[in-house]
Amino acid sequence: MAKKLEEHSKYGEYDTDGNGVLTDAEIQQAKDIKKTEDELRKHLAQLRMARYTLIGMAAFTLAMFFIELERVEALAEISSLFYLTGGGIVVGYMGVTSWAGKK
Numbered sequence: 001m002a003k004k005l006e007e008h009s010k011y012g013e014y015d016t017d018g019n020g021v022l023t024d025a026e027i028q029q030a031k032d033i034k035k036t037e038d039e040l041r042k043h044l045a046q047l048r049m050a051r052y053t054l055i056g057m058a059a060f061t062l063a064m065f066f067i068e069l070e071r072v073e074a075l076a077e078i079s080s081l082f083y084l085t086g087g088g089i090v091v092g093y094m095g096v097t098s099w100a101g102k103k
């Protein structure tokens, strides 16, 4: 079903061949583009989260070399939790990414 566009319609950008008529194919194309953009945004947010987690873990590990041993021992329980959680986030991200790639 083709739709005729009004002049300066906000849907004008979806009229890829610029003939003033919005065909089903053009509407589908617009939907596909929006969907791809959404997925890309989600993917980027996840990538950023995994990356910051890795950076945080690296920074935490480095910081261990600069604080007193006594404090490192006091932090041992928290740090193992921290590594487990951080590792979980990164592994989860990788799992979801490879799973999404197979779809």
Ligand SMILES: [Ca+2]
Pocket: 015, 016, 017, 018, 019, 020, 021, 022, 023, 026
């Ligand atoms: Ca058109």
